Amino acid sequence: MTASKSTKPTMTTSQPILEVTGLTMDFGGIRALDSLDLQVREGEIVALIGPNGAGKTTFFNCLTGIYKPTGGDLLLTPPGQKTRRLNGLKPNKVTQQGLARTFQNIRLFPNMTVLENVMIARHCRTRAKVLGAIFRDRRTREEERQIVELSYSILEKMGLESWVNEFAKNLPYGAQRRLEIARALATEPILLLLDEPAAGMNPQETKELDDLISEIRDDGLSILLIEHDMKLVMSLSDHIFVMDYGKKIAEGNPEEIRTNPDVIKAYLGEDVTDA
Numbered sequence: 001m002t003a004s005k006s007t008k009p010t011m012t013t014s015q016p017i018l019e020v021t022g023l024t025m026d027f028g029g030i031r032a033l034d035s036l037d038l039q040v041r042e043g044e045i046v047a048l049i050g051p052n053g054a055g056k057t058t059f060f061n062c063l064t065g066i067y068k069p070t071g072g073d074l075l076l077t078p079p080g081q082k083t084r085r086l087n088g089l090k091p092n093k094v095t096q097q098g099l100a101r102t103f104q105n106i107r108l109f110p111n112m113t114v115l116e117n118v119m120i121a122r123h124c125r126t127r128a129k130v131l132g133a134i135f136r137d138r139r140t141r142e143e144e145r146q147i148v149e150l151s152y153s154i155l156e157k158m159g160l161e162s163w164v165n166e167f168a169k170n171l172p173y174g175a176q177r178r179l180e181i182a183r184a185l186a187t188e189p190i191l192l193l194l195d196e197p198a199a200g201m202n203p204q205e206t207k208e209l210d211d212l213i214s215e216i217r218d219d220g221l222s223i224l225l226i227e228h229d230m231k232l233v234m235s236l237s238d239h240i241f242v243m244d245y246g247k248k249i250a251e252g253n254p255e256e257i258r259t260n261p262d263v264i265k266a267y268l269g270e271d272v273t274d275a
Ligand SMILES: Nc1ncnc2c1ncn2[C@@H]1O[C@H](COP(=O)(O)OP(=O)(O)OP(=O)(O)O)[C@@H](O)[C@H]1O
Pocket: 027, 030, 031, 032, 050, 051, 052, 053, 054, 055, 056, 057, 058, 059
């Protein structure tokens, strides 16, 4: 068994930065999410796990404005700021509010360079308008310089600096996944949502990802993670929520989840106990 390597205690008394209450999502007759409650506190890595079809991606899609939930509330409270309701906001507005996500299937601009991929992700925080872009006034040029600098420093952090001028499509698979995270970081999120970041990775790539996600959290970011790799989940998470058939069936720290009978039953045939 791998113990959680969290360096920070779970802050159960602090105010959640994300508070989800009674979240429900119906697709015709299918209830994909059924009154889901979930919280993420500042500086935590929280995992959302569950068997295939449990509703995890539907949850991310509700949270990031791709789906409008049938019911419930999605509340974001950035540290030291007022609570904002995210329900019904368009995806770009959700990003502006401080949520950034990666996807199960890699979504990069394959024929743009690694640096350009990150710079484009940054546009949601830029101020230059069309005229500035056409006439390239001093303020626009200064902003561009800052974007290049910031993008480069994110790529360095993600161990991608040697690929900056390479087309994204030419990167090895694990590096493409890291570039997705770099793009999300470029939006300066309060909460980073990772949808199966280890999918398709070999053990070495997964190990590197484990270290990287820990570092990102240690830099102060809160992270909500959907992941099937139980070893990674148990190693990284401060707190775990388990879903099945759209409902939360358990929550707790890795040790509590590993030994929870409802979780073991939901995963019958899959090995949570060995993780
Ligand atoms: N756009 C949609 N229209 C109709 N049904 C949908 C839609 N999206 C998801 N569902 C259904 O909602 C349920 C939850 O699916 P979801 O993809 O959220 O599960 P998941 O936990 O992410 O699964 P996996 O681990 O396989 O990715 C499934 O029954 C799925 O068929």
